[in-house]
Amino acid sequence: MLLNKQRIADSNSTVLAQHQRRLAFAQQEIESAEAIIKKLMAFQVAIPSWALGTGGTRFGRFAGAGEPRSLEEKIEDVGLLHALNNSSGAISLHIPWDIPENGAAIKALAAQHGLLFDAVNSNTFQNQPGQKESYKFGSLQHVDKAVRKQAIDHNIEVIKHGVNLGSQSLTVWLADGSCFPGQLNFRRAFENTLESLHEIYAALPADWKMFVEYKAFEPNFYSMTVGDWGQSLLYATKLGSKAYTLVDLGHHLPNANIEQIVALLLMEGKLGGFHFNDSKYGDDDLTVGSIKPYQLFLIFNELVEGMDAKGMDHTTGLGWMIDASHNVKDPLEDLLQSVEAIMIAYAHALLADRKKLNEAQLNNDVTAAQEILQSTFRTDVRALVAEARLRAGAAIDPIGFYRSQKIREQLIADRGTGSVATGL
Numbered sequence: 001m002l003l004n005k006q007r008i009a010d011s012n013s014t015v016l017a018q019h020q021r022r023l024a025f026a027q028q029e030i031e032s033a034e035a036i037i038k039k040l041m042a043f044q045v046a047i048p049s050w051a052l053g054t055g056g057t058r059f060g061r062f063a064g065a066g067e068p069r070s071l072e073e074k075i076e077d078v079g080l081l082h083a084l085n086n087s088s089g090a091i092s093l094h095i096p097w098d099i100p101e102n103g104a105a106i107k108a109l110a111a112q113h114g115l116l117f118d119a120v121n122s123n124t125f126q127n128q129p130g131q132k133e134s135y136k137f138g139s140l141q142h143v144d145k146a147v148r149k150q151a152i153d154h155n156i157e158v159i160k161h162g163v164n165l166g167s168q169s170l171t172v173w174l175a176d177g178s179c180f181p182g183q184l185n186f187r188r189a190f191e192n193t194l195e196s197l198h199e200i201y202a203a204l205p206a207d208w209k210m211f212v213e214y215k216a217f218e219p220n221f222y223s224m225t226v227g228d229w230g231q232s233l234l235y236a237t238k239l240g241s242k243a244y245t246l247v248d249l250g251h252h253l254p255n256a257n258i259e260q261i262v263a264l265l266l267m268e269g270k271l272g273g274f275h276f277n278d279s280k281y282g283d284d285d286l287t288v289g290s291i292k293p294y295q296l297f298l299i300f301n302e303l304v305e306g307m308d309a310k311g312m313d314h315t316t317g318l319g320w321m322i323d324a325s326h327n328v329k330d331p332l333e334d335l336l337q338s339v340e341a342i343m344i345a346y347a348h349a350l351l352a353d354r355k356k357l358n359e360a361q362l363n364n365d366v367t368a369a370q371e372i373l374q375s376t377f378r379t380d381v382r383a384l385v386a387e388a389r390l391r392a393g394a395a396i397d398p399i400g401f402y403r404s405q406k407i408r409e410q411l412i413a414d415r416g417t418g419s420v421a422t423g424l
């Protein structure tokens, strides 16, 4: 479904007066409002192809209705999001859930919706139909070279799909690890994994990056072979300059100081990508900002501070992606909420008075440092985020538009009630 821009403009006119009142207030309060709006307009967050259907847990999955039935329909859904918020201009594909059979046609369809292809993601955490070797005891870490080779070949095939689409990065997340003490020799598992990653790395085109994503636990519960940022950084450092660590917010042990992790990875020039979600307990994959919005702001604050210190472009310097699962909400509404939360956190990070914060730090003025961060976090920047959308021809109120225009109902009419999207 291609959204008619006029339809969005007509809908915007009904909430324009209210928006302008809020914007005028924000502009009075925030001196740098105009610069923040311009940066918000440029910022883009990739949508993963597996997040467009209703997710589930190992206990069950309650599919929604009107879910995309094909990669083409997934691209249409991301196009819809991008038309509504102008901040979802890329899609991240998961292979083999979404194999582009005709790369040129898929690329052309995405371009019609103004979308680029972000990182491609490999999958060696499941066996696929007809697959010769099993990943039950790992993939790149496996004690059997034949299993490792199959997993390496799969990753190289994923790179080839990505090249056809114009992607420039590969994300490798491994379920490899062990469930019980004694099951693995940790050193051998690491060395096998590193050797396998080296072979994949050698197949990367010159302008590509490899993102090594870590996760503390699940599906393995005793050890993970890429279990934390230290291990990921070790692999990325040994692999070379095209390899980076990827931080997924849900992949830490409870209460980990993620803002400190990203600050140090940026300092080392080894932070490559970011997966947004939120969680209460573990890898809950909930809507971004739904549980711990202050933590999200603190992370963004370090991201912007660290990127500015390195002279990195906020939009292109890192791979930004949502990695969430929508079990009880309409996935498109959930993604609109997630992108909104990211934009608000980014706006807050841009707003933070770094000069004053630096002075407070150098003077050991702990109270002032807290005041600066908390008053920034409590400033209402939503009108700036809405204004960035309005100027780009997107919706002032994306969820309001989505609901009033009955978009899901139209998708159900087109696709039926029984469609189930591929993914988790």
Ligand SMILES: [Mn+2]
Pocket (backbone or CB within 6 Å): 173, 213, 248, 275, 323
């Ligand atoms: Mn992830």
